Amino acid sequence: MNNPSQKWQSAPSLGRRAFFQAALWTTVAGVGSAVQGSSPRQKRDQQSYRESLETPIVARHQVVVAGGGPSGVIAALAAARSGADTLLLERYAFLGGNGTAGLMTCYNGFRNQRPPEALQTVKGIPAEYIAELVRLGGVADTSNYEMTLPHDVRKGDLPYAVPFDAEVAKIASLNLIKKEGVKLRLYSWVVAPMLDGSRVTGVIVHSKSGRQAIIADVVIDCTGDGDVAAAAGAPFMSPAATGDRMAMTLMYRLGGLPSSVKGPFDGVRIGDQVVRWGPAVPGDGLNVETLTKAEVTSRLEVWDEVQEVRRKPGMESLYLAQTATGIGVRETRRIIGEYVVTEHDATAGKRFPDVIAISSNPMPDFRGARYFFRHEGFDIPYRSLVPQKVEGLILSGRCISCEQAPFQSARSMAPAMAIGHASGCAAALAATQRVPPRELDVKALQKLLVSQKAELRF
Ligand SMILES: Cc1cc2nc3c(=O)[nH]c(=O)nc-3n(C[C@H](O)[C@H](O)[C@H](O)COP(=O)(O)OP(=O)(O)OC[C@H]3O[C@@H](n4cnc5c(N)ncnc54)[C@H](O)[C@@H]3O)c2cc1C
Secondary structure (H helix, E strand, O other), rough: OOOOOOEOOHHHHHHHOHHHHHEEEEOOOOOOOOOOOHHHHHHOOOOOEEOOOOOEEEEEEEEEEEOOOHHHHHHHHHHHOOOOOOOEEEEOOOHHHOOOOOOOOEEEEEOOOOOOOOOOOOOOHHHHHHHHHHHHHOOOOEEEOOOOOOOOHHHHOOOEEEEEEEHHHHHHHHHHHHHHHOOOEEEOOEEEEEEEOEEEEEEEEOOEEHHHHEEEEEEEEEOOOHHHHHOOOOOOOOOOOOOOOEEEEEEEEEOOOOOOOOOOOOEEEEEEEEEEEEEOOOOOOOOOHHHHHHHHHHHHHHHHHHHHHHHHOOOOOOOEEEEOOOEOOOOOOOOOOOEOOHHHHHHHOOOOOOEEEOOOOOOOOOOOEEEEOOOOOEEEHHHHEEEEOOOOOOOOOHHEOOHHHHHHHHHOHHHHHHHHHHHHHHHHHHHHHHHOHHHHHHHHHHHHHHHOOOOOOO
16 A cells, blocks of 8 residues: 555645645744745745645545544445445544544434434444443433433444543453554644546645645545545535634543532533533634643633532532543534435425435533424435545534534434445445446445444335
């Protein structure tokens, strides 16, 4: 796979892309200059710095999955199982995305939270992943998510919510990735797509090894934020600057719960520990300055909050055991695809002939209210995974093509995994049959998904 002698000349063909410009034209006033002969004063005042890049091509794969969260892990497993040579790329040192890095330790949306909830809408490879979690003893005791009817996760009958231990989730992902033969590169930020016109031909990653190019027949964008799609020039929707988006939250884990405290204690309970929500912080999760401020504010507030609880009689044994790797960002880009799933589609429980997953999670909105469906879930059509204007790329997880309301449902981790299952199968079919994702035979995709036990209500 490795061919370090080849180089990818990224600068000329990518120059028109907004994201790529951001990567190339950094504001580094006073550091160097591309302008020959400019004076020291001109150098200090310059607004951009032109980098000249030549990037070694280090690998080629049929399918490259960018981002190892709930959606990316399942997508990679599905692509590999469906016969594609698959590479999974993740910026952190472990897998699991917001479930582990964000410490959001409750997989929601395997079925409706309230009746009608007879149908388990997320099955297939996501259910295999939960089975591995169960096998490793990683399913937690209780969570504060209400559930109406009993289901036994240990018997594969998955309830609305599956609370879990984040450390075990990291191991469960690795076990399955190894078993399925998925190749893995951790510590690897995907910083730009490789493009041939409007076709994504691979990705540029940045790590401690420097910038490297990885060629792919098909790339799946599982970055949550739609980093690859946006950088490749796909149009996207983003929450309005007026603040109509859900806030960011730093999750944290309390240790030393006294045995007298029963129940979930406002969080996800594992023995004498509980994972809880920190303060809500508004703002744009794609802006590094906002993220830095949000991180500082919420870490200090979480510390104070914990000291406050410790001062209560009988609670002296409590301590701050862990904070999330980074603040949890709920909402950023939704890439515009061949179809945009609407709020009406979700509330009406619309069925699509090109269904590839079902979302039954209720729709929490940015004001905190929760809308419960009166049906078993709405269909996610394959067209919402295919970005407009860009070829060779499939969307997955929370960046798929939805209005804000259905997004709030489908971004939960169980539907995100089901979407990952579909994107992985689609990418494998496209890569092995040498068909552009936009022209994929959806019936063949559905057949493959059903053969891997996905629920499509056929
Ligand atoms: C505070 C909070 C509370 C939530 N509560 C719940 C809940 O109770 N239950 C529930 O089911 N869902 C909950 N969610 C939603 C859910 O966690 C996310 O929507 C879900 O994880 C999305 O899955 P994903 O795989 O699309 O993205 P993510 O989980 O965000 O995974 C994306 C992965 O890609 C990696 N990545 C990102 N960019 C790059 C890049 N450029 N290069 C390489 N790697 C990259 C990230 O490190 C990450 O591993 C919550 C979210 C938040 C923020």
